[in-house]
Amino acid sequence: MDYGYSAQYSTTSYGAQGGAGGGGFLNQGSQESPAGGKQNQYGKDTLRPVTIKQILDAQQPHPDAELKIDGTEASHVTFVGQIRNVSTQATNITYKFDDGTGTVEVKQWIDADAGNAMEMDDSKPKLVENTYARVWGRMKAFNTRRHVGSHAIRPIANMNEVQCHLLEATVAHLHITRGPPESARPQGATINGDVAQRNAGYAGTGGLGSLSPHARRIMQCLQTVEQSNEGLHMHDIAQRLQMDMADVGKGGDELLAQGMIYTTVDDNTWAPLIL
């Protein structure tokens, strides 16, 4: 047991982040857990559905940096593909996965202690060539080559998962590159035919469609008028929009309740929440 050592190690680098718990996880975690240096990344960990092409195209800003997909750090990924080749080595099993968009090697390290038990367990569906499987793992870069260090690989039981995964990967990609879908913005701009509003670029949840006209105008004003990070006072807004103070107050309350704006220097000075 090197628990003592690990725990000590994490406390130094984790600080207030609850090193003991994290240390425990790290200690038992897979071989992927870096021995040091990257612990501060864990808070940002994501698990993203991707295609193999996205893994091959992932950008690495500089050596040792996290790989980026669509400009977003994507440490852990999951994908569905067909096993094209299995090669068992002393320390790992390397699978070649193909999902139609490309091929990538997936390495799964063999746990020497658990290894024999796994081989004997015939009840588990085998990961043989031409079976479809889902992979969870971490992208690795070795020079220009990419591979995936995997924690878990599970054969696909229902083939619809193949299609489902590809659609999921598309949604994730579009969400990150273009923001949430129009349909997720309630009663979107199309109903009002207000294209300007759609282009206002508010990419948060909720959207402008569900707001009262006053609140919508205030929000637009806050988004378009140049301002310091203190935002605008409600008098200023009322003047700019030629609106009644009472209406500005009501609209502001609505936006505050929605979490779309927040108060700054006092209760009547608002800034838009930009996500």
Added chain:
Amino acid sequence: MSVTEATPRITAQYLENYTHQTVRILGKVTQLRGEQAVVDCGGPITVILNREAHFIQNHFFEVVGKVQQDLGVRVFASTDFGTDIDFKAYEAVVNATHQCKEIFYGDSA
């Protein structure tokens, strides 16, 4: 052989855009005629089977194969997807992959 690495998923209506290319189709087997079979993939597609292909009537099969001049598909590899397949989902995938080429098949495809 990097050309064959990506195998675009298509349905019957895209066949003529992909002649002499390796593609992936998912369709239900409607006819078995010895060396050939017909699968329904948003329209009938004639596939020329290889030795390893063991098609089963009414099962969905995923086929990786090359589109011939006559729009038949010569099978390189096939996988039995069973009978419980939501074909609408596959059509959605085909649409998504053609609209979002950057994450699927590159711009050149």
